[in-house]
Amino acid sequence: MSVRTVKQAIKKFNKFLITSHINPEGDSIGSQIAMASLLKRMGKEAIMLDDSPVPQVMRFLSGSEEIFKEMPNNFNFQAAIILDCPDMARTGRVSGYIKKETAIINIDHHISNVNFGKFNWVDPETSSAGEMVYDLFKAFKVKVNIEEAAALYTAIMTDTGSFRYSNTSSKTHRIIAELIESGIRPHEIHTKIYETSSVQDTNLLGEALQTMKLTDDGKIGWLWVTKEMLKKTKASLEGTEGIINFARSIDGVEIAILFRETGTEDRVKVSFRSKGKVDVNKLAGVFGGGGHPTASGCSVFGKPEDVEKKVLEQAKRALQ
Numbered sequence: 001m002s003v004r005t006v007k008q009a010i011k012k013f014n015k016f017l018i019t020s021h022i023n024p025e026g027d028s029i030g031s032q033i034a035m036a037s038l039l040k041r042m043g044k045e046a047i048m049l050d051d052s053p054v055p056q057v058m059r060f061l062s063g064s065e066e067i068f069k070e071m072p073n074n075f076n077f078q079a080a081i082i083l084d085c086p087d088m089a090r091t092g093r094v095s096g097y098i099k100k101e102t103a104i105i106n107i108d109h110h111i112s113n114v115n116f117g118k119f120n121w122v123d124p125e126t127s128s129a130g131e132m133v134y135d136l137f138k139a140f141k142v143k144v145n146i147e148e149a150a151a152l153y154t155a156i157m158t159d160t161g162s163f164r165y166s167n168t169s170s171k172t173h174r175i176i177a178e179l180i181e182s183g184i185r186p187h188e189i190h191t192k193i194y195e196t197s198s199v200q201d202t203n204l205l206g207e208a209l210q211t212m213k214l215t216d217d218g219k220i221g222w223l224w225v226t227k228e229m230l231k232k233t234k235a236s237l238e239g240t241e242g243i244i245n246f247a248r249s250i251d252g253v254e255i256a257i258l259f260r261e262t263g264t265e266d267r268v269k270v271s272f273r274s275k276g277k278v279d280v281n282k283l284a285g286v287f288g289g290g291g292h293p294t295a296s297g298c299s300v301f302g303k304p305e306d307v308e309k310k311v312l313e314q315a316k317r318a319l320q
């Protein structure tokens, strides 16, 4: 299905719930804000409801303050637009509010998407959900305003690693050019998102870098964020984002892995990044996770040393 299918679906309904995945990042927040704004400008009712709070660094975006954490009373929506989620479980608590009769509109760019909606528009060739929402503005012939442009710029910038990853296309840059013409200042958005980290988060990075190891052939690089490190540095969980890129950026590394200890249970969050030769969506799939061919993740239960061993074994296999 395409943008046209979603356009037709949207026309049918008047009240929408918009959501995205747990632990949202730039693409989920930015695409939701722009989507909600588009619907409202077309005279429709829409609210945004997320499982987890908006990350601190994205609260400058106008519209981010409208993302609900709890379902408001008496909002009887007919359709739910789910952005940037490969499956329903990724919406967390929000899935509990979606009834059988709700029309689900699934807009996503994850190759692992399971087409869980009544209307599915899944395009793994696209850089971000933000780019897809932009296509909807075009389809409805609505000109993006400055607030929407800031949200979409944030979505596309973060999901393309600031236009460095292989998902960046000439179309991406054409869209960005149009967003800039609507009056946003890219350097200001970049500074707000990437140059406002706390000293605690930077100290955590220092601790994590001490744990970095490489396989003998130098093709796999991995590092750890432990519970102890988080306690010692008082860093935020958000502060662990981006640490994996230090392993990925080493010359010769094909697969970067970040292991993060979670709460009290024996569960380790594992993130993967690939330079392109290895499909880490498949690699995460071995452990029930997924994502994109070059960026994915999963959760693995077990003692940290056992998890590391299991994951490295599979990563080595994926390299062969």
Ligand SMILES: [Mn+2]
Residues within 6 Å of the ligand: 027, 028, 084, 109, 127, 128, 129, 159
């Ligand atoms: Mn995304």
